[in-house]
Amino acid sequence: MKTLTAAKVSLRNIALIGNPNSGKTTLFNQLTGLRQKVANYPGVTVEKKEGRISFADGSEAVLLDLPGTYSLTANSFDEKLATDILFGRAPHSRAPELVVCVVDASNLERNLYLASQIIDRQLPVVLALNMMDIAAEAGIEIDVRSLERELGVKVVPTIASKGIGLVELKRAIAITHNASGKSQQWRLPEVVEKEFEELIALLQEHHQLSAPIAFHEAVTLLSSHNGLGDQKDRYSPELLEHVKKDHLRLDFLGIDRQSIFVESRYEWIKNVCTHAVTQVSSTEITVSDRIDRILTHKILGYVIFFALMAVMFQTIFTWAGVPMRLIGDGFDWIGQHVTRIMPRGDLQNLIVNGGLAGVAAVVTFLPQILFLFLFLGLLEDTGYMARAAFIMDRLMSKVGLNGKSFIPLLGSFACAIPGIMATRTIENPKDRLVTMLVAPLMSCSARLPVYTLLIAAFIPNTTVLGVFSLAGITLLSMNLLGLTAALGMAWIFRKTLLRGSPPIFIMELPPYKMPSLQSMIIQMWERSRLFLKRAGTIILGVSIVLWFLATYPRLENASPSEQLKQSFAGRVGHLIEPLIHPLGFDWKIGIGLVGSLLQREVFVSTMGTIYNIQNASDADGSVSLQQQLQRDKDPVTGIPTFTVLTALCVMIYYVFAMQCMSTVAVMRRETNGWKWPLFQFGYMTALAYSATFIAYRVGLLLGMGA
Amino acid sequence: MTETSLSMLLPGECGTVERINTAASNVRQRLLEMGMIRGTPVEIIRFAPLGDPIEVRLKGYRLSLRRAEAEAVIVWREIK
Numbered sequence: 001m002k003t004l005t006a007a008k009v010s011l012r013n014i015a016l017i018g019n020p021n022s023g024k025t026t027l028f029n030q031l032t033g034l035r036q037k038v039a040n041y042p043g044v045t046v047e048k049k050e051g052r053i054s055f056a057d058g059s060e061a062v063l064l065d066l067p068g069t070y071s072l073t074a075n076s077f078d079e080k081l082a083t084d085i086l087f088g089r090a091p092h093s094r095a096p097e098l099v100v101c102v103v104d105a106s107n108l109e110r111n112l113y114l115a116s117q118i119i120d121r122q123l124p125v126v127l128a129l130n131m132m133d134i135a136a137e138a139g140i141e142i143d144v145r146s147l148e149r150e151l152g153v154k155v156v157p158t159i160a161s162k163g164i165g166l167v168e169l170k171r172a173i174a175i176t177h178n179a180s181g182k183s184q185q186w187r188l189p190e191v192v193e194k195e196f197e198e199l200i201a202l203l204q205e206h207h208q209l210s211a212p213i214a215f216h217e218a219v220t221l222l223s224s225h226n227g228l229g230d231q232k233d234r235y236s237p238e239l240l241e242h243v244k245k246d247h248l249r250l251d252f253l254g255i256d257r258q259s260i261f262v263e264s265r266y267e268w269i270k271n272v273c274t275h276a277v278t279q280v281s282s283t284e285i286t287v288s289d290r291i292d293r294i295l296t297h298k299i300l301g302y303v304i305f306f307a308l309m310a311v312m313f314q315t316i317f318t319w320a321g322v323p324m325r326l327i328g329d330g331f332d333w334i335g336q337h338v339t340r341i342m343p344r345g346d347l348q349n350l351i352v353n354g355g356l357a358g359v360a361a362v363v364t365f366l367p368q369i370l371f372l373f374l375f376l377g378l379l380e381d382t383g384y385m386a387r388a389a390f391i392m393d394r395l396m397s398k399v400g401l402n403g404k405s406f407i408p409l410l411g412s413f414a415c416a417i418p419g420i421m422a423t424r425t426i427e428n429p430k431d432r433l434v435t436m437l438v439a440p441l442m443s444c445s446a447r448l449p450v451y452t453l454l455i456a457a458f459i460p461n462t463t464v465l466g467v468f469s470l471a472g473i474t475l476l477s478m479n480l481l482g483l484t485a486a487l488g489m490a491w492i493f494r495k496t497l498l499r500g501s502p503p504i505f506i507m508e509l510p511p512y513k514m515p516s517l518q519s520m521i522i523q524m525w526e527r528s529r530l531f532l533k534r535a536g537t538i539i540l541g542v543s544i545v546l547w548f549l550a551t552y553p554r555l556e557n558a559s560p561s562e563q564l565k566q567s568f569a570g571r572v573g574h575l576i577e578p579l580i581h582p583l584g585f586d587w588k589i590g591i592g593l594v595g596s597l598l599q600r601e602v603f604v605s606t607m608g609t610i611y612n613i614q615n616a617s618d619a620d621g622s623v624s625l626q627q628q629l630q631r632d633k634d635p636v637t638g639i640p641t642f643t644v645l646t647a648l649c650v651m652i653y654y655v656f657a658m659q660c661m662s663t664v665a666v667m668r669r670e671t672n673g674w675k676w677p678l679f680q681f682g683y684m685t686a687l688a689y690s691a692t693f694i695a696y697r698v699g700l701l702l703g704m705g706a
Numbered sequence: 707m708t709e710t711s712l713s714m715l716l717p718g719e720c721g722t723v724e725r726i727n728t729a730a731s732n733v734r735q736r737l738l739e740m741g742m743i744r745g746t747p748v749e750i751i752r753f754a755p756l757g758d759p760i761e762v763r764l765k766g767y768r769l770s771l772r773r774a775e776a777e778a779v780i781v782w783r784e785i786k
Contacts (some may be wrong), residue, residue, distance in 0.1 A: 034765065057734075069735075070739055070740065071739045073735055073739065075732055075735060075736055106766070107764075107765075107766055107767045109741065109765045109766065110740065110741050110765050110766075110767060113739060113741075124760075138766075209717065225731035225734075256725075258731070258734060258735060258738065259725075259726070259734075259738050259743060259744070262735075262738040262739055262743055263738075263743045263744060266741065266743050289751075292752075292761075296752065296755065297755065297762075298755040301755050302755065306772075386763060386770075390754050390759065390761065390770050391754055391755055391756075393754060393758070393759050393770075393772070394755075394756035394757070394758050394759070395752060395756070397758070397772070402772075403759070403770075417713045428732075504732065504733050504772070504775060505759055505770070505771060505772045505775070506733070506736050506740060506769065506770075506775060507739075507769070507771075508767065508768065508769055508770075509761060509768040509770055510767075511768075629708050679780065
């Protein structure tokens with residue numbers, strides 16, 4: 001027991017770093033399995049992925065997955081974060097005791113650029129030479145021993161996607177405790193080297209920096225373009241004066257300060273590769289090339305892109321049907337049992353019609369959300385996402401965004417929160433802000449329950465063009481409407497509030513690869529856990545509060561619908577009815593809109609609760625929410641509450657409206673203030689109201705009101 | 707060999723990087739770090755369907771960049 005507690009205190013802190021597309025995430029999953037947790041770094045909304053790694057002797061260590069990065073120069077938010085953690089500068093985190101640097105063996109030269117920066121950091125390093133299989137296919141032979149000798153660090157060949165080399169990698173991690181001692185193996189031209197060493201000494205002396213940090217800072221200071229940007233506040237005026245003189249002297253000698261450091265490093269890497277790498281054969285046309293010829297083809301490229309999107313939404317709709325029905329039946333079964341076991345009364349009513357009905361209405365949509373994440377994960381892992389950005393960039397540039405913004409936007413189809421967080425890879429702050437502002441217009445998975453409930457209830461189940469169902473097409477249209485709005489608003493913001501130079505778009509196109517099943521499963525598991533957690537907490541809470549508001553005050557001898565009308569919730573609904581009447585919404589939809597301000601899927605649970613209470617006299621409870629919506633009529637006029645037009649209008653409202661407090665919170669943290677989230681909430685609600693109003697009026701003119 | 711910018715090359719053509727000629731320091735840094743340094747051979751693979759961005763091969767991997775960015779990359783065009 002004693003050793004256990006001792007081990008807990010002294011758990012080693014290991015950081016995993018590597019280029020994007022180097023298989024870093026797959027390796028992380030392989031090393032930690034399901035024992036990982038995703039949290040946020042304090043102060044910034046950046047996902048911090050940590051896991052436990054256990055060694056052959058039973059000891060453990062904490063493995064921290066740093067964001068994928070090409071260098072430690074801190075061009076983007078992600079790179080800055082990775083650098084800060086590595087140098088122990090991030091708030092509330094200490095520098096790692098060991099770094100596992102993942103490099104793509106099939107793309108060694110460029111990957112070694114980051115590795116060389118890591119080695120200069122002078123921490124113990126283990127290099128995972130990953131994707132050895134792809135390198136072999138490309139005819140690249142690497143002499144591991146020779147590479148070790150040249151780099152001065154332990155090198156372990158791995159194929160993370162197949163779990164090969166993990167045991168050796170763990171063993172290497174367990175026994176590596178010391179830095180290699182070799183640093184700056186690359187050489188600068190003499191005149192630069194002299195200034196460089198002088199500056200390092202000054203930094204150590206004046207600012208008490210450790211050798212590796214002074215080294216890193218000296219590179220940054222000497223290669224900085226002009227001015228010194230944000231470096232200004234960090235250093236004493238004397239030091240900055242010295243740097244300025246260095247700049248003048250080197251510029252006078254005609255030395256390109258920015259490129260000299262990069263070139264010297266690459267020069268050394270080239271030398272390393274000459275010793276360790278042999279290009280045995282080179283196939284001119286790779287499989288990736290053949291695939292690319294089709295997927296980035298002038299016409300086929302777009303046909304395939306839109307077909308993929310269509311198939312994605314269609315299958316989400318159809319494939320998820322069976323498990324959804326099963327879950328729904330399961331909850332009905334539980335409800336019936338609870339009804340039988342418990343005595344009649346308010347408590348039974350609360351559990352069955354309040355909590356259970358609300359939670360069931362939302363949990364039923366879990367299969368759809370899983371399918372959505374499965375598709376997005378596949379697009380990302382196969383490498384198609386980068387191609388989508390490649391073919392869409394031109395269109396995105398028309399609205400002042402770039403292909404890189406396209407990925408966060410596509411990701412926002414799942415949820416705007418990871419979407420907004422994915423904007424961190426965008427270097428320019430204005431581009432990033434525009435992307436964040438429009439990201440929640442993409443139809444996220446929380447809207448899916450709203451859309452699918454209404455589509456299933458009101459859109460005729462007919463087939464169009466022989467293959468596509470009208471339901472699938474309606475769902476696709478809602479998604480396209482959101483996409484169009486996002487692009488349109490981005491264009492407007494670019495022209496008005498956030499003018500600026502066109503964004504940069506320098507993006508790697510990784511070779512296509514087979515996605516890893518394990519990564520898919522881990523991601524789906526994570527997402528479903530988060531979704532169920534929300535269902536079990538927020539949604540359950542809201543459902544219970546709503547049940548209370550919709551049940552009290554109690555009236556004597558009132559019919560269930562009269563009772564609902566006179567309840568607190570009914571009164572709120574009636575209060576806002578004049579406001580939403582022009583949109584064709586009645587007071588019951590009003591309750592749904594207010595209730596779902598917190599998050600969109602609450603609309604479905606709200607409808608579930610309200611209709612269960614209203615139709616409590618039907619008793620058997622087996623009538624689905626869809627059918628209840630179809631049957632609902634105004635007791636006085638006999639006009640149905642929902643028509644096809646109302647259903648469409650509700651969906652359109654949800655396409656645009658910012659009904660998600662989590663997104664507001666994330667925006668606040670990412671933009672460091674209330675200004676942008678409030679602006680976003682305001683413009684989206686205004687957009688939702690006007691679009692729905694227009695849709696309703698046009699629909700009435702077209703005679704869809706009946 | 708003639709000096710030109712990367713954006714002037716057609717798919718299938720090769721060039722050798724001479725320098726990066728742009729005032730935008732962040733674009734320059736990124737291009738350099740991605741391996742666009744003096745003496746590096748670059749091949750144009752294809753243009754995106756709408757003509758922009760372009761896909762190039764260097765140091766054994768594929769990179770896409772916009773025409774505006776490729777304009778800043780001064781290369782020696784290889785004559786076939």
